[in-house]
Amino acid sequence: MAFLLFTIGFCAIFYLHFAVAHRAWRRIKGRQSAELDMDYVRLEDYFGQSFRTKLAGWMKTLPKATNGSTGLRVFDKGNERIFVAGGAQYPAGRKEKEILVIEGDFNCGRNCDFEKELMVKGNCSIGPDTQLQALAVDGTLHVGEGARVRRWVDAVKELTVGKDAVVKSRVTSRTSIELMPGSQALSLFAPEVFTEGRFENGLQIELTPAVIAQLPHLEKDAKAAHGYDPAKLFSMGGNTYLYNGNLHLSAPLHLRAAFVVRGDFSCPKESLLEADLKAYGSISIGAASVVKGNLTAGGDMALKPNCYFQGLLHAGGAMRLSHGVRGLRDKTPVAAYAAGVVTVESNVVVNGKLASGQRVVAVSTPVAWLEGARA
Amino acid sequence: MAVTFLIGIAYAVVGSATAVLLLYAIRHYLLGYTRLGIETPKDAMDLVGFHMPRVTVLIPMHNEERVAGDILQAIVDSDYDWEKLEVIPINDRSEDKTQEIIDGFALRYPFILPLHRTGGASGKPAALVEACKRATGEILVMFDADYVPGRAVIKMLVAPFADPEVGASMGRVVPHNIGDSLLSGLLSLERSAGYQGVQQSRFNLGFTAQFGGTVGAVRASALESVGGWNPQSLTEDTDLTFALLLNGWKTAYVNRAECYEEVPQTWSVRRRQLSRWVTGHTECLHNYWPDLMRSRFLTRWEKVDALFLLAMYWTAPMVVAGWMASLLLFFIPEAHQTPWLPVALAFLGYQLFSNQATFLEIGVASMLDGTRIRSLLLPLNLFNFFANTGAICNALRKFYWNRFWGSGGDGWYKTHRTRGTAVNGAGGNGSGFGGGAGPAAARSATGLYHARERRG
Numbered sequence: 001m002a003f004l005l006f007t008i009g010f011c012a013i014f015y016l017h018f019a020v021a022h023r024a025w026r027r028i029k030g031r032q033s034a035e036l037d038m039d040y041v042r043l044e045d046y047f048g049q050s051f052r053t054k055l056a057g058w059m060k061t062l063p064k065a066t067n068g069s070t071g072l073r074v075f076d077k078g079n080e081r082i083f084v085a086g087g088a089q090y091p092a093g094r095k096e097k098e099i100l101v102i103e104g105d106f107n108c109g110r111n112c113d114f115e116k117e118l119m120v121k122g123n124c125s126i127g128p129d130t131q132l133q134a135l136a137v138d139g140t141l142h143v144g145e146g147a148r149v150r151r152w153v154d155a156v157k158e159l160t161v162g163k164d165a166v167v168k169s170r171v172t173s174r175t176s177i178e179l180m181p182g183s184q185a186l187s188l189f190a191p192e193v194f195t196e197g198r199f200e201n202g203l204q205i206e207l208t209p210a211v212i213a214q215l216p217h218l219e220k221d222a223k224a225a226h227g228y229d230p231a232k233l234f235s236m237g238g239n240t241y242l243y244n245g246n247l248h249l250s251a252p253l254h255l256r257a258a259f260v261v262r263g264d265f266s267c268p269k270e271s272l273l274e275a276d277l278k279a280y281g282s283i284s285i286g287a288a289s290v291v292k293g294n295l296t297a298g299g300d301m302a303l304k305p306n307c308y309f310q311g312l313l314h315a316g317g318a319m320r321l322s323h324g325v326r327g328l329r330d331k332t333p334v335a336a337y338a339a340g341v342v343t344v345e346s347n348v349v350v351n352g353k354l355a356s357g358q359r360v361v362a363v364s365t366p367v368a369w370l371e372g373a374r375a
Numbered sequence: 376m377a378v379t380f381l382i383g384i385a386y387a388v389v390g391s392a393t394a395v396l397l398l399y400a401i402r403h404y405l406l407g408y409t410r411l412g413i414e415t416p417k418d419a420m421d422l423v424g425f426h427m428p429r430v431t432v433l434i435p436m437h438n439e440e441r442v443a444g445d446i447l448q449a450i451v452d453s454d455y456d457w458e459k460l461e462v463i464p465i466n467d468r469s470e471d472k473t474q475e476i477i478d479g480f481a482l483r484y485p486f487i488l489p490l491h492r493t494g495g496a497s498g499k500p501a502a503l504v505e506a507c508k509r510a511t512g513e514i515l516v517m518f519d520a521d522y523v524p525g526r527a528v529i530k531m532l533v534a535p536f537a538d539p540e541v542g543a544s545m546g547r548v549v550p551h552n553i554g555d556s557l558l559s560g561l562l563s564l565e566r567s568a569g570y571q572g573v574q575q576s577r578f579n580l581g582f583t584a585q586f587g588g589t590v591g592a593v594r595a596s597a598l599e600s601v602g603g604w605n606p607q608s609l610t611e612d613t614d615l616t617f618a619l620l621l622n623g624w625k626t627a628y629v630n631r632a633e634c635y636e637e638v639p640q641t642w643s644v645r646r647r648q649l650s651r652w653v654t655g656h657t658e659c660l661h662n663y664w665p666d667l668m669r670s671r672f673l674t675r676w677e678k679v680d681a682l683f684l685l686a687m688y689w690t691a692p693m694v695v696a697g698w699m700a701s702l703l704l705f706f707i708p709e710a711h712q713t714p715w716l717p718v719a720l721a722f723l724g725y726q727l728f729s730n731q732a733t734f735l736e737i738g739v740a741s742m743l744d745g746t747r748i749r750s751l752l753l754p755l756n757l758f759n760f761f762a763n764t765g766a767i768c769n770a771l772r773k774f775y776w777n778r779f780w781g782s783g784g785d786g787w788y789k790t791h792r793t794r795g796t797a798v799n800g801a802g803g804n805g806s807g808f809g810g811g812a813g814p815a816a817a818r819s820a821t822g823l824y825h826a827r828e829r830r831g
């Protein structure tokens with residue numbers, strides 16, 4: 001009897017085990033996978049573009065009514081509504097719970113709160129300490145001091161992120177973005193991203209160091225010099241070299257081939273890096289250096305004052321772009337990304353993208369450094 | 376005396392099989408759990424589109440009229456800058472309308488430079504060797520003819536090369552024909568675990584990903600530095616992965632660079648595919664393991680990981696040997712004098728812990744992909760497991776037999792395609808393009824891919 005019960009129980013469990021799978025298979029049978037979006041392309045200003053497109057669609061298709069007292073056009077979109085006005089000025093402290101479309105210029109006073117997206121077809125100025133959901137502007141945009149944006153900000157013309165303002169996601173512009181000290185965002189993309197105190201005459205790079213460490217240094221009888229030990233150098237082929245250990249150079253570097261450092265790397269001021277460089281640890285590039293290749297660091301990365309880079313910067317840790325750093329390249333934009341915090345000092349210009357896994361923060365260059373530089 | 380000896384041998388076989396499988400089980404668990412726990416540390420997605428070197432796309436083709444139009448149209452529609460793009464479709468002695476389709480595209484798009492092979496060694500590695508001599512790209516991107524890449528895939532595959540240590544990059548393949556047969560459904564689970572699970576996890580842990588030969592890219596200078604493709608290898612991709620690794624180059628994995636593929640729908644096709652993989656992979660094990668162990672470029676853990684990867688097909692005969700030895704022990708009464716409780720507990724523990732390990736990886740990948748219904752197929756994967764084990768054992772038997780007697784193997788075998796049907800009376804390329812020269816707005820027979828108007 002016990003054996004019979006055991007057999008029945010076993011068979012039932014065995015059947016159930018495969019019955020669920022069999023049912024699942026019957027649902028899948030004959031179907032094709034639809035997991036991938038084959039049309040996906042990465043657009044830095046995707047959020048702004050996508051919102052504009054959706055909004056245009058809603059305004060074409062949704063039922064419209066006119067609010068006689070305010071002159072607003074109102075579109076009913078299920079649980080939410082879209083208010084459309086010609087131009088507007090919001091007084092301080094005003095709250096808005098609906099999606100707002102302004103067809104002219106718009107500005108609001110201090111401490112307003114926009115719970116839904118805001119679209120402005122003219123120029124826009126957001127008052128200090130205002131809270132926003134997301135903001136798309138076809139003209140210029142000024143995000144006021146201490147404002148908080150829960151998602152993204154996109155402008156067609158000049159965009160300024162005011163002092164201590166925080167944007168939780170992307171900031172994009174088709175013209176330029178200026179970051180004031182204390183402002184933060186997850187990423188910034190524009191033909192020109194710059195911080196306060198921009199001073200073009202500061203960009204004067206003359207590479208005329210008296211002593212240069214040329215890498216790779218392949219002569220058989222080469223001796224250790226300037227912090228570089230030839231015994232630690234290995235060729236990977238393909239004009240790429242691996243240096244096994246930390247490399248802290250004491251003389252300006254002229255890098256002529258792709259280089260991988262299994263450790264930390266630093267080079268003094270007025271170095272010239274013509275090829276790609278990677279360090280498993282941190283990378284520190286001396287002041288007034290020129291970086292023509294890409295830089296990849298497993299740890300932190302720092303570009304000292306007045307450095308000029310033409311490629312990509314990628315750091316697994318934090319990144320600091322010091323006073324006067326320039327990121328420029330012909331035709332294509334440059335990019336600087338760090339998994340940690342990206343700190344950008346004053347008078348930094350990057351033609352392209354600044355992004356972080358945590359946040360990009362603009363800071364004032366320490367007064368001590370500026371005084372030192374003047375001296 | 377003989378019986379005691381037999382029992383001793385049987386215990387040794389069961390013990391060693393259990394030990395090896397336990398090590399693999401630990402690896403499976405480690406990879407599964409880290410995939411859930413560790414964020415991608417070196418994600419190059421934020422650099423996509425900012426690193427745009429000159430690229431050559433290589434597409435080996437042999438009798439691919441059903442699929443040639445789809446892949447070429449997909450490449451034409453990619454968002455990579457045409458000025459930096461060169462496409463070399465390699466027509467390797469096709470007897471169908473492949474050449475016609477390729478030439479149709481070449482007429483319309485000047486960056487498509489066909490290579491029609493009429494002689495020389497056959498097979499994908501030999502075709503790649505010849506094409507690489509013509510390629511001018513700094514980066515070589517490879518697709519098999521039955522693959523359908525999305526618009527951004529080339530940019531994504533190229534982005535990791537901003538890192539000078541990266542010699543190759545690998546994207547993810549996603550089967551589209553999941554519902555065509557139970558086998559293709561089960562293989563989709565396997566692919567999911569292999570890419571979303573294992574490849575990503577190994578990359579996150581700092582190990583080199585495995586270059587798969589398709590939906591992948593390789594730095595031309597790195598390829599040249601390791602002597603190019605190995606035309607003798609049946610798995611030129613695995614061969615290249617380890618040749619690069621031995622010279623210090625890493626292979627990056629880009630999970631977001633996804634591409635549809637067609638997985639085998641019948642067991643005969645699957646068995647031949649698996650047989651080629653097993654042979655090529657085991658050949659790499661024999662060719663590379665001594666150098667790997669001595670390599671000055673690799674850390675101790677990288678060596679261990681590489682060895683696990685190369686020896687993975689050996690686990691199948693070990694499982695079978697373990698089963699046979701267990702049966703022997705079960706039917707020999709003298710063997711039952713062993714203290715049964717600790718042995719039973721050990722085996723029970725092994726069953727509970729180790730045998731579930733690979734299934735855990737599949738579960739993790741299904742969870743991350745959000746494919747809940749498909750993950751319910753998991754119990755049926757047991758049949759796949761038995762069939763795989765048999766096919767692998769058979770392939771290894773053949774491999775070692777040929778190796779022992781010094782005879783040649785089966786040679787290159789092209790996986791059978793089933794996608795597409797003849798359309799427009801043009802012989803059919805599966806895309807509805809009518810020999811590759813049809814309207815750009817045509818839709819593929821699979822419904823996977825929408826061709827777009829040519830960019831201005």
